[in-house]
Amino acid sequence: MRPNAPPTLAPPVLALALGLVLTACGGGSGAGDTNTVEVVYNRSTDNNIRFKDAFLESVKKEFEKAHPGKTVKLIPVQAPDNDYATKAQQMMRSPKTAPDLVYEDTFRINSDIKAGYLKPLDDYLAKWDAWDQFVDTARAAAKAEDGKTYGVPDGTDTRGLWYNKEIFAKAGLPADWRPRNWNEVLDAARTVKREVPGVIPLNVYTGKGPGEAAVMQGFEMLLYGTGADPLYDPAAKKWVAGGKGFQDALGFVRTVYGEKLGPDVSDALDPNVGTRVATEFFPEGKLAISLDGSWMGQNWINKGPKEWPAWEKDLAQAPMPTQHGQAPGKVSMSGGWTWAIPQKANNPDLAWEFLKTLQSRENAVRWDVVGAQIAVRKDVAADPRYLSSMPGIRFFTQLVPYTHYRPALPVYPQVSTAIGEAMEKVTTGDASPAAAAKAYDEQLRTIADGAVVEK
């Protein structure tokens, strides 16, 4: 505008323009609606898996009944975990779109805390009796470097080997299989390949598609069986580069896919492979062994995506052995998810009220049962309904003493992505384990700003 333009018209024009601008920027969430709790969570990409949705719906009903005039708005995001996290992070960037409660994977939570997306819950927790019931490792799961707690975990998990006894019988392998080292796992897979053609001998999740599932169920279950602190050295506070264990773990993955002991490579790299293992490969008797999680059973019980009553009879579990059987002999990884309140939430107090309903003792038991979670609360772990909820739950609960947690650091998600890429390279045969490990080391230096230690 020129300064000598008549001012008479300018204000209305400006007002009009501003009005347009303001209305165009609307459409966020119900900012200022103090009676609605918006809850963002991840919905399974398999349309038959809806137990989480059903559970949250029932808690929503309970909450709305107890708090007249308040409503709960469930916002499911149906996407693979990586995409879900990206979506949630973008929602939390602005008060207009930030939900009041968000479901966060423990391995990302420190990253999001550091980004300033989440609210510390210490004031709320101090006034909450149930917090004492949580075991210490679980209480630490969402504790940040600043000593504050940012999330309430709703369960954890452990990992081990699932195997199909029927296929094992055909291959002449024992029904009470207990491999003592990596070679015995591979030998069993080779035997299956030889004796029972047409069956996938051994599934190890791998590559960028399955994302953290591949890194944790696949790679870290191997890596943490190679020695102490193979990924991050807490004493030196540095990430580990150039580790021999790292190469050996990649070597195992290379062996599985190089000798065609695993699923077809293009299936293995597909983001939906986890769903297929649960609803297709195992139930249809196409898979002998899977390095997998404690929650597998939830797929086959009542109202699961794939009714498979025979699974208790057909499948058994074995602990994952360490590389050469060195002490303690078994290895497991644990993760889990937490409920957290975004920094920019409009109704944090109401969100906390909903979280308490979600985590009432009764609901916690129900969730651990339907979600096939390993309990993180002492009162739930002792509940007979939990202990009898699922065959194998005792087996997986017994792995807790052998379990490892991922380094809970802000850059872990980036490290995880780099590991996923290294796995994909050796799976497709594009790189040798040594070359893939070298590329990982280079990425690691960038991610950790040079704070690495050679092992």
Next chain:
Amino acid sequence: MSRDSRDSRGARAWRWVPLTPATLLLLLFLAGPIGYCVWIAFTDTQLTGASGSHFVGLDNFRRAFADEDFRNAVWLTLVFTVVSAVLGQNTLGLALAGLMRAASRPVRTLTGALVITAWVLPEIVAAFLLYAFFRREGTLNAVLDWLHLPSQNWLFTLPILAVSFANVWRGTAFSMLIYSAALAEVPRDVTEAAEVDGAGGVRRLRYITLPMIRRSIGTTLMLNTLSTLSVFGLIWAMTRGGPGNRSQTLPVFMYDQAFLKSLIGYGTAVALLLLLVGSLFSVVYLRLLKVEV
């Protein structure tokens, strides 16, 4: 605009008044975000894992040129663009337009309808169709098996060619439409005269038709190239840039860095470099267009 010199400066300023809202909106919604993007490309902004962001100068660009994956993405982008836009869509579009001129009305209607259907399908629908066509248990392999030809896992062995083909399938209609219009403009008497003089089909195409529709060729090439450079959904739904990074073109690489690795700053820098690649192509085509017949 100005009709007489009696227009005072003030009156001329008046003319800005009706333009103000539009100008403001453009500044706010177009120039603003673009400027913000350029700024972010020079910072170390992250989606998660870091609270602040700092100005880092040219670090992101230096990093890109040193990054093997980035070079791979540039190479694949060139392959994808040349194979699917310059060769595929363009040549096939011209061939279809030429053949349809000679065809009978029902054939013309049917072909046109089929080709345009592929074009009007939403990108994601087309992507899933082609994924179902190429995957291991897909239609293509079923047909090959039926013909007793060796089948293979296209999306795994030749991912960049599979997505290139998909893009040709989807984008040919646009070239075909432009070329149909252009060919209709070529005067009949000129081609007939050449025919009387004994010029064969190939020579007629080379010396008469192509020079006459040269401008349309330039326009089509430019639009095809620019739309192909920015193809994301098609590749993402078919291969996710995999296996490994064998079909990771620049837009997919950019998404991977910005949203999967949370490096918004680096991803934006890559986006600016993609813009540069697009401008290079445009400059070349504009040069080609300038040549007079």
